Amino acid sequence: MSSPLLPLIENYLRETGIWHVANIGQGCKLEPKLISTFVERWRPETHTFHLPCGECTITLEDIQLQLGLPVDESVLIGSV
Secondary structure, three states: OOOOOOHHHHHHHHHHOOHHHHHOOOOOOOOHHHHHHHHHHEEOOOOEEEEOOEEEOOOHHHHHHHHOOOOOOOOOOOOO
16 A cells, blocks of 8 residues: 555454555565566466466465465455
């Protein structure tokens, strides 16, 4: 987030347990060439990246581990 959140929004994010999502990407440097390379190698029909070493995909578990998202077996459906 580029600017501080309003206290009400921050409270909602904390209550739902996703406050840390608002902070994702802070301090990360984006590498345009790397992003372009992955975009070129993405195959939407199979949801995989085709790399010289073989195919790979990103799973929800990968995202959870990379971003440090808490997983407690609960499923969120609908609006909060």
